[in-house]
Amino acid sequence: MSYFFSSYTIIPVVVVAAFVLVTATVKILREYERAVVFTLGRFQKVKGPGLVLLVPFIQEMVRVDLRIQVIEIPTQDVISHDNVSMKVDAVLYFNVVNPERAIIQVQNFLPATNMLAQTTLRAVLGQHELDEMLSERKKLSADVQSILDSQTELWGIKVSNVEIRTVELTDNMVKAIAKQAEAERDRRAKIIHAEAEFQASQTLVNAAKILSSIPAAMQLRYLQTLADIGAEQNSTIIFPMPIDIIKPFLELLDNAAKVPAANGLIHGSPINQVPVRD
Numbered sequence: 001m002s003y004f005f006s007s008y009t010i011i012p013v014v015v016v017a018a019f020v021l022v023t024a025t026v027k028i029l030r031e032y033e034r035a036v037v038f039t040l041g042r043f044q045k046v047k048g049p050g051l052v053l054l055v056p057f058i059q060e061m062v063r064v065d066l067r068i069q070v071i072e073i074p075t076q077d078v079i080s081h082d083n084v085s086m087k088v089d090a091v092l093y094f095n096v097v098n099p100e101r102a103i104i105q106v107q108n109f110l111p112a113t114n115m116l117a118q119t120t121l122r123a124v125l126g127q128h129e130l131d132e133m134l135s136e137r138k139k140l141s142a143d144v145q146s147i148l149d150s151q152t153e154l155w156g157i158k159v160s161n162v163e164i165r166t167v168e169l170t171d172n173m174v175k176a177i178a179k180q181a182e183a184e185r186d187r188r189a190k191i192i193h194a195e196a197e198f199q200a201s202q203t204l205v206n207a208a209k210i211l212s213s214i215p216a217a218m219q220l221r222y223l224q225t226l227a228d229i230g231a232e233q234n235s236t237i238i239f240p241m242p243i244d245i246i247k248p249f250l251e252l253l254d255n256a257a258k259v260p261a262a263n264g265l266i267h268g269s270p271i272n273q274v275p276v277r278d
Helices: 002-025 099-104 109-125 130-135 137-155 171-213 215-230 243-267
Strands: 026-029 033-039 042-047 050-053 059-065 069-079 085-096 157-169
Touching (some): 026 033, 085 130, 109 157, 130 157
Antiparallel strands (some): 033 042, 069 085
């Protein structure tokens, strides 16, 4: 009876021990995972993916995910170079490229990268003015990404992208920007109107030069104007008579006025007078 009792007691213990031994020995890693293996606390090598065998109680491993990870940078209070207060948040994309450094060089690379991203974001944006933050967001994101990438390289981390998501301003600043934009639109409208007036006046000057150089062109233009006015069924038409048309008639009238005056001077001169003798 005691024999059977002892056998029933030993079998579960053996099964549990075997299960623990197999679990500690056999590890299966996915394609995007790597195992940083330590032997008695010393780094040995990076293994995986697939089946990884460990010496129980002597070797241990740390799993590292190589996929791109996305973390949100919390909202940061930033003061721009022109002393404008704002709140900025961003999104950070990175992945582990060297599992050995990511585990050995830094205690916990995920919060370390997040904290470094926050301080770098404040430092970079504080060097630029508000207009640059609003108009050159892509450039500022690239600057933050470049600085972060150079600093996290020692940790075996590659920062692939940083996106500045929101730039939140105070209500007073929003109103000031709206007024500035409205003033800029008014300035552009006035400039465009002035340029249009200049071009129109220049075109009129060129047309006047052409018409004055060719009298026939001026007459054709007047005739075209008459045709346009006649098509509108107007009862009264005020049409300026060009001086070139009536100039020949004025010359004839002037010549006709000069002929009688000349004849009067000739007949009344002393040459035509005959002396009377007593």
